[in-house]
Amino acid sequence: MKKRMAVGMICVLSFVCIGIVFTLYKDETDSYKQDKNYAYVCVQQSDYQDMADEDYVVGTYWMERDQMVEQNGRKAETSVVTVDFSIQDMFGISASLPAQDKNGCVVSSTLADELFGNEDIIGSRVTLQEKEYYIRSVFASRESMLIVQRQNRGNSDWALVEHKQIGGVVLTVAEEAYRGQYMEQWCNRHNISTDNGYYVTDYLNVLPHFELPAKWSQFSMWSSLIEQWKNMTDRKRYQCKDELEIFYDVLGNRLQTYRRILMIAGTVFIVTFLECICIGIQSRRHQE
DSSP states (O other): OHHHHHHHHHHHHHHHHHHHHHHHHHHHHHHTTGGGGEEEEEEEEEEEEOOTTOTTEEEEEEEEEEEEEEETTEEEEEEEEEESSOBOSSTTOSSOBOTTOTTEEEEEHHHHHHHHSSSOOTTOEEEETTEEEEEEEEEOOSSOEEEEEOOOBTTBOGGGOSEEEEEEEEEEOTTOSSTTHHHHHHHHHTTOOGGGEEEHHHHHSSSOOOOOOSSTTOHHHHHHHHHHHHHHHHHHHHSOOOHHHHHHHHHHHHHHHHHHHHHHHHHHHHHHHHHHHHHHHHHHHHHO
16 A cells, blocks of 8 residues: 555656756747857957858847946946847747847846845946946846847947958858858858857757758768767867857756756656556456
8 A cells, every 4th residue: 555655656756757858948948049040150259251141141249348337336247149130939038139229139047136135127327347238038047148139339230240250140140041051151151160150940959950861871961960070069068168069058957957967857657557456457457
Protein backbone atom coordinates (compact mmCIF):
# COMPACT_ATOMS: atom_id res chain seq x y z
CA MET A 1 0.00 0.00 0.00
CA LYS A 2 2.79 2.41 0.93
CA LYS A 3 4.67 1.61 -2.26
CA ARG A 4 1.57 2.25 -4.34
CA MET A 5 1.00 5.62 -2.68
CA ALA A 6 4.65 6.63 -3.08
CA VAL A 7 4.74 5.64 -6.75
CA GLY A 8 1.41 7.37 -7.35
CA MET A 9 2.63 10.54 -5.67
CA ILE A 10 5.81 10.59 -7.79
CA CYS A 11 3.70 10.02 -10.91
CA VAL A 12 1.40 12.94 -10.07
CA LEU A 13 4.30 15.26 -9.18
CA SER A 14 6.15 14.43 -12.40
CA PHE A 15 2.98 15.14 -14.38
CA VAL A 16 2.55 18.50 -12.64
CA CYS A 17 6.22 19.28 -13.29
CA ILE A 18 5.74 18.51 -16.99
CA GLY A 19 2.77 20.87 -17.15
CA ILE A 20 4.55 23.76 -15.43
CA VAL A 21 7.83 23.44 -17.33
CA PHE A 22 6.08 22.95 -20.67
CA THR A 23 4.08 26.14 -20.08
CA LEU A 24 7.26 28.08 -19.29
CA TYR A 25 9.02 26.58 -22.31
CA LYS A 26 6.15 27.41 -24.67
CA ASP A 27 5.88 30.97 -23.37
CA GLU A 28 9.61 31.50 -23.94
CA THR A 29 9.63 30.00 -27.43
CA ASP A 30 6.53 31.99 -28.44
CA SER A 31 8.09 35.22 -27.14
CA TYR A 32 11.25 34.77 -29.21
CA LYS A 33 9.96 32.93 -32.29
CA GLN A 34 10.41 36.02 -34.51
CA ASP A 35 14.07 36.28 -33.48
CA LYS A 36 14.71 33.04 -35.34
CA ASN A 37 14.34 34.94 -38.62
CA TYR A 38 17.60 36.82 -37.97
CA ALA A 39 21.32 36.26 -38.21
CA TYR A 40 24.07 38.51 -36.84
CA VAL A 41 27.58 39.29 -38.03
CA CYS A 42 29.82 40.69 -35.29
CA VAL A 43 32.57 42.83 -36.79
CA GLN A 44 33.66 44.53 -33.52
CA GLN A 45 34.69 47.76 -35.26
CA SER A 46 34.54 48.23 -39.00
CA ASP A 47 33.76 50.80 -41.68
CA TYR A 48 30.48 49.96 -43.36
CA GLN A 49 29.50 51.04 -46.84
CA ASP A 50 25.83 50.47 -47.47
CA MET A 51 24.90 48.46 -50.55
CA ALA A 52 21.69 49.35 -52.36
CA ASP A 53 20.91 45.72 -53.25
CA GLU A 54 21.40 44.32 -49.74
CA ASP A 55 17.68 44.10 -49.04
CA TYR A 56 18.28 41.37 -46.47
CA VAL A 57 20.19 43.78 -44.20
CA VAL A 58 17.86 44.83 -41.37
CA GLY A 59 20.37 47.33 -40.00
CA THR A 60 23.58 47.82 -38.08
CA TYR A 61 24.50 48.33 -34.44
CA TRP A 62 27.32 49.82 -32.41
CA MET A 63 28.31 48.60 -28.95
CA GLU A 64 29.71 50.82 -26.16
CA ARG A 65 30.56 49.20 -22.85
CA ASP A 66 30.90 50.69 -19.36
CA GLN A 67 28.64 53.67 -20.06
CA MET A 68 27.11 55.52 -17.12
CA VAL A 69 23.32 55.85 -17.09
CA GLU A 70 21.44 57.79 -14.41
CA GLN A 71 17.95 58.01 -12.96
CA ASN A 72 17.09 60.40 -10.11
CA GLY A 73 20.59 60.28 -8.71
CA ARG A 74 20.97 56.52 -9.02
CA LYS A 75 23.73 55.49 -11.42
CA ALA A 76 24.69 52.24 -13.09
CA GLU A 77 27.25 51.12 -15.63
CA THR A 78 25.76 49.49 -18.69
CA SER A 79 26.46 48.45 -22.26
CA VAL A 80 24.79 50.78 -24.76
CA VAL A 81 23.66 49.27 -28.06
CA THR A 82 23.02 51.95 -30.68
CA VAL A 83 20.98 50.74 -33.66
CA ASP A 84 19.78 52.24 -36.93
CA PHE A 85 16.71 50.04 -37.47
CA SER A 86 13.34 49.54 -35.81
CA ILE A 87 13.37 47.13 -32.88
CA GLN A 88 10.18 45.10 -33.04
CA ASP A 89 9.47 41.39 -32.62
CA MET A 90 12.97 41.07 -31.20
CA PHE A 91 14.33 40.22 -27.73
CA GLY A 92 10.81 39.43 -26.54
CA ILE A 93 9.94 43.11 -26.01
CA SER A 94 6.31 44.08 -25.57
CA ALA A 95 6.58 47.38 -27.48
CA SER A 96 8.60 48.52 -30.46
CA LEU A 97 11.38 51.08 -30.73
CA PRO A 98 10.96 52.64 -34.19
CA ALA A 99 14.00 53.94 -36.04
CA GLN A 100 12.49 57.44 -35.88
CA ASP A 101 12.16 57.33 -32.09
CA LYS A 102 15.33 59.20 -31.12
CA ASN A 103 14.08 59.85 -27.57
CA GLY A 104 13.09 56.29 -26.71
CA CYS A 105 15.09 53.37 -25.35
CA VAL A 106 14.75 49.71 -24.41
CA VAL A 107 16.44 48.45 -21.24
CA SER A 108 17.29 45.02 -19.89
CA SER A 109 15.68 43.69 -16.73
CA THR A 110 19.06 43.77 -14.98
CA LEU A 111 19.51 47.49 -15.65
CA ALA A 112 15.89 48.16 -14.65
CA ASP A 113 16.47 46.49 -11.29
CA GLU A 114 19.70 48.43 -10.73
CA LEU A 115 18.11 51.81 -11.44
CA PHE A 116 14.51 51.38 -10.30
CA GLY A 117 14.37 48.22 -8.20
CA ASN A 118 11.60 46.77 -10.38
CA GLU A 119 10.62 46.29 -14.04
CA ASP A 120 7.36 48.26 -14.06
CA ILE A 121 9.04 51.33 -15.53
CA ILE A 122 7.50 51.91 -18.97
CA GLY A 123 7.50 55.67 -19.64
CA SER A 124 10.15 56.42 -17.03
CA ARG A 125 13.19 58.51 -17.94
CA VAL A 126 16.89 57.75 -17.81
CA THR A 127 19.83 59.99 -18.65
CA LEU A 128 22.67 58.88 -20.88
CA GLN A 129 25.46 61.23 -21.93
CA GLU A 130 23.40 64.25 -20.82
CA LYS A 131 20.41 63.22 -22.94
CA GLU A 132 17.12 61.98 -21.53
CA TYR A 133 15.48 58.85 -22.93
CA TYR A 134 12.01 57.46 -22.27
CA ILE A 135 11.79 53.72 -21.61
CA ARG A 136 9.55 52.03 -24.19
CA SER A 137 10.03 48.42 -23.12
CA VAL A 138 11.97 46.05 -20.86
CA PHE A 139 13.43 42.72 -21.96
CA ALA A 140 14.67 39.86 -19.79
CA SER A 141 18.46 39.64 -19.71
CA ARG A 142 21.13 39.00 -17.10
CA GLU A 143 23.35 41.51 -18.95
CA SER A 144 22.98 45.21 -18.22
CA MET A 145 21.98 46.75 -21.56
CA LEU A 146 20.32 49.84 -22.96
CA ILE A 147 19.27 50.07 -26.62
CA VAL A 148 18.84 53.45 -28.33
CA GLN A 149 18.50 54.71 -31.88
CA ARG A 150 21.32 56.46 -33.70
CA GLN A 151 20.94 60.20 -33.50
CA ASN A 152 20.77 62.36 -36.59
CA ARG A 153 23.94 64.24 -37.44
CA GLY A 154 23.09 67.72 -38.66
CA ASN A 155 20.30 67.52 -41.23
CA SER A 156 21.07 63.94 -42.32
CA ASP A 157 19.49 60.73 -41.12
CA TRP A 158 22.31 58.61 -39.70
CA ALA A 159 20.56 55.42 -40.83
CA LEU A 160 21.07 56.52 -44.45
CA VAL A 161 24.74 57.52 -44.18
CA GLU A 162 26.75 55.33 -46.57
CA HIS A 163 30.02 55.22 -44.59
CA LYS A 164 29.87 54.65 -40.85
CA GLN A 165 31.53 52.73 -38.04
CA ILE A 166 29.60 49.65 -36.98
CA GLY A 167 30.04 46.86 -34.46
CA GLY A 168 27.72 44.40 -36.16
CA VAL A 169 24.99 43.89 -38.72
CA VAL A 170 21.60 42.17 -38.50
CA LEU A 171 20.37 40.11 -41.45
CA THR A 172 16.89 38.75 -42.12
CA VAL A 173 17.29 35.15 -43.28
CA ALA A 174 13.69 33.92 -43.46
CA GLU A 175 13.76 33.86 -47.28
CA GLU A 176 17.20 32.33 -47.78
CA ALA A 177 17.38 29.63 -50.44
CA TYR A 178 19.90 27.79 -48.27
CA ARG A 179 21.59 28.32 -44.91
CA GLY A 180 24.35 30.90 -45.12
CA GLN A 181 23.27 32.43 -48.44
CA TYR A 182 22.81 36.02 -47.28
CA MET A 183 25.60 35.87 -44.72
CA GLU A 184 28.08 34.63 -47.34
CA GLN A 185 27.01 37.35 -49.77
CA TRP A 186 27.34 40.11 -47.19
CA CYS A 187 30.66 38.89 -45.78
CA ASN A 188 32.18 38.43 -49.24
CA ARG A 189 31.16 41.94 -50.30
CA HIS A 190 32.65 43.51 -47.19
CA ASN A 191 35.70 41.24 -46.93
CA ILE A 192 34.67 39.80 -43.56
CA SER A 193 34.94 36.17 -42.47
CA THR A 194 31.69 34.24 -42.09
CA ASP A 195 33.17 32.88 -38.84
CA ASN A 196 32.04 36.20 -37.31
CA GLY A 197 28.39 35.38 -37.96
CA TYR A 198 25.77 33.30 -36.20
CA TYR A 199 22.13 32.40 -36.61
CA VAL A 200 19.72 32.93 -33.74
CA THR A 201 18.38 29.44 -34.47
CA ASP A 202 21.83 28.06 -33.56
CA TYR A 203 21.01 28.99 -29.97
CA LEU A 204 17.24 28.69 -29.73
CA ASN A 205 16.34 25.62 -31.79
CA VAL A 206 16.75 22.04 -30.62
CA LEU A 207 18.78 21.45 -33.77
CA PRO A 208 20.09 24.25 -36.04
CA HIS A 209 18.52 24.49 -39.47
CA PHE A 210 20.78 22.81 -42.01
CA GLU A 211 19.99 21.89 -45.59
CA LEU A 212 20.40 18.11 -45.67
CA PRO A 213 21.73 16.47 -48.86
CA ALA A 214 19.08 14.98 -51.14
CA LYS A 215 21.15 11.80 -51.50
CA TRP A 216 23.41 10.00 -49.07
CA SER A 217 26.04 9.76 -51.80
CA GLN A 218 26.53 13.55 -51.94
CA PHE A 219 29.70 13.47 -49.87
CA SER A 220 30.69 17.08 -50.60
CA MET A 221 27.46 18.34 -49.05
CA TRP A 222 27.92 16.10 -46.03
CA SER A 223 31.44 17.44 -45.51
CA SER A 224 30.11 21.00 -45.83
CA LEU A 225 27.39 20.19 -43.29
CA ILE A 226 29.93 18.77 -40.86
CA GLU A 227 32.12 21.85 -41.30
CA GLN A 228 29.16 24.16 -40.60
CA TRP A 229 28.31 22.18 -37.46
CA LYS A 230 31.91 22.34 -36.26
CA ASN A 231 32.15 26.10 -36.83
CA MET A 232 28.84 26.67 -35.06
CA THR A 233 29.87 24.52 -32.08
CA ASP A 234 33.29 26.20 -31.82
CA ARG A 235 31.69 29.63 -31.87
CA LYS A 236 29.20 28.77 -29.13
CA ARG A 237 31.95 27.35 -26.93
CA TYR A 238 34.99 29.53 -27.52
CA GLN A 239 34.14 32.71 -29.42
CA CYS A 240 34.24 35.99 -27.53
CA LYS A 241 30.64 37.20 -27.66
CA ASP A 242 29.12 40.65 -27.55
CA GLU A 243 26.13 41.36 -25.32
CA LEU A 244 23.54 40.52 -27.98
CA GLU A 245 25.03 37.10 -28.63
CA ILE A 246 25.36 36.49 -24.88
CA PHE A 247 21.64 37.26 -24.62
CA TYR A 248 20.78 34.49 -27.10
CA ASP A 249 23.34 32.14 -25.57
CA VAL A 250 21.79 32.49 -22.10
CA LEU A 251 18.28 32.15 -23.53
CA GLY A 252 19.32 29.04 -25.45
CA ASN A 253 20.81 27.49 -22.31
CA ARG A 254 17.59 28.19 -20.42
CA LEU A 255 15.50 26.54 -23.14
CA GLN A 256 17.89 23.59 -23.14
CA THR A 257 17.41 23.27 -19.37
CA TYR A 258 13.64 23.18 -19.86
CA ARG A 259 14.04 20.43 -22.47
CA ARG A 260 16.18 18.34 -20.13
CA ILE A 261 13.70 18.73 -17.29
CA LEU A 262 10.86 17.73 -19.63
CA MET A 263 12.78 14.67 -20.77
CA ILE A 264 13.60 13.58 -17.21
CA ALA A 265 10.11 14.32 -15.87
CA GLY A 266 8.55 12.59 -18.87
CA THR A 267 10.65 9.49 -18.30
CA VAL A 268 9.78 9.44 -14.60
CA PHE A 269 6.08 9.88 -15.40
CA ILE A 270 6.04 7.01 -17.91
CA VAL A 271 7.95 4.66 -15.59
CA THR A 272 5.83 5.46 -12.53
CA PHE A 273 2.59 5.34 -14.53
CA LEU A 274 3.45 1.87 -15.82
CA GLU A 275 4.49 0.89 -12.29
CA CYS A 276 1.11 2.03 -10.98
CA ILE A 277 -0.61 -0.13 -13.60
CA CYS A 278 1.52 -3.14 -12.64
CA ILE A 279 0.81 -2.62 -8.94
CA GLY A 280 -2.91 -2.36 -9.70
CA ILE A 281 -2.86 -5.61 -11.69
CA GLN A 282 -0.95 -7.41 -8.94
CA SER A 283 -3.38 -6.10 -6.32
CA ARG A 284 -6.37 -7.46 -8.27
CA ARG A 285 -4.73 -10.85 -8.63
CA HIS A 286 -4.12 -11.02 -4.89
CA GLN A 287 -7.75 -10.16 -4.23
CA GLU A 288 -8.88 -12.93 -6.53
